[in-house]
Amino acid sequence: AFCLFGDGAVQEGVAHESFNLASLWELPVVFLCENNGTMDGDRANAYQAGPSMSALAEAHAIESSVASGRDPRETVAAVREAAEQVRARSRPRFLDVQSGTWAGNATFYATDVTGPTDLRSAAAPTGSDWYDRDDPVLAEARSLLADGVPMDALLEVDADVTRRIEQAAAA
Numbered sequence: 432a433f434c435l436f437g438d439g440a441v442q443e444g445v446a447h448e449s450f451n452l453a454s455l456w457e458l459p460v461v462f463l464c465e466n467n468g469t470m471d472g473d474r475a476n477a478y479q480a481g482p483s484m485s486a487l488a489e490a491h492a493i494e495s496s497v498a499s500g501r502d503p504r505e506t507v508a509a510v511r512e513a514a515e516q517v518r519a520r521s522r523p524r525f526l527d528v529q530s531g532t533w534a535g536n537a538t539f540y541a542t543d544v545t546g547p548t549d550l551r552s553a554a555a556p557t558g559s560d561w562y563d564r565d566d567p568v569l570a571e572a573r574s575l576l577a578d579g580v581p582m583d584a585l586l587e588v589d590a591d592v593t594r595r596i597e598q599a600a601a602a
Contacts, residue, residue: 432460433514438468441487442478450491453523460523461513462488465500467532488525500530501564503571531565547593550585 440446441464453460466484481487485495494516498509506528513524552562553572562569572585 432458433463434460435463435465438464438466438484439478440464441484447487447491450488450493450523450525454491454493457522459517459521461510461517462493462523462525463510463513464525464527465530466527467500467530484527485525488527493523493525495525495527497527497529500528501567501570503567504574506567530567531561550589551582553585554582 434449436446450462452458453462464484468478468484479487481490485497488495496509496513498506500506509526509528513526516522517524548566548568550569550572553569553576556563575585576582
């Protein structure tokens with residue numbers, strides 16, 4: 432099973448109860464934390480006493496690893512490896528996927544301040560940390576462009592995905 436959550440969820444007791452029971456009962460779970468928190472001195476973030484998100488899982492005897500959420504290919508490889516280890520050992524695993532803080536992220540009320548992602552932003556620097564460094568969609572678009580995929584092909588796929596999402600939302 433996969434359990435996906437953000438770093439803020441670890442502030443709640445249910446996360447620790449879930450880690451503890453999964454470890455005690457040797458449940459095959461990949462706990463994937465989308466971690467967009469910012470280090471606060473020697474702590475994982477301003478809301479955690481532990482030195483890292485991984486340390487919180489390790490306190491419950493769950494092995495962990497870290498991946499860059501800014502790099503979709505690295506993230507996919509890390510998820511694949513964690514799933515293989517869970518299947519092989521029938522034990523939980525924690526994956527700390529570190530990403531940048533999205534411009535619309537807020538403690539309780541996230542808003543879409545960036546609007547739809549324009550893949551053409553991958554072709555040249557924009558001067559924005561989010562678009563130039565943190566946005567995983569644009570990072571993958573840059574990788575595909577570097578691999579020789581033409582921008583028109585990326586825009587065609589993007590239009591198809593957008594259409595499918597709109598149809599699903601309407602249904």
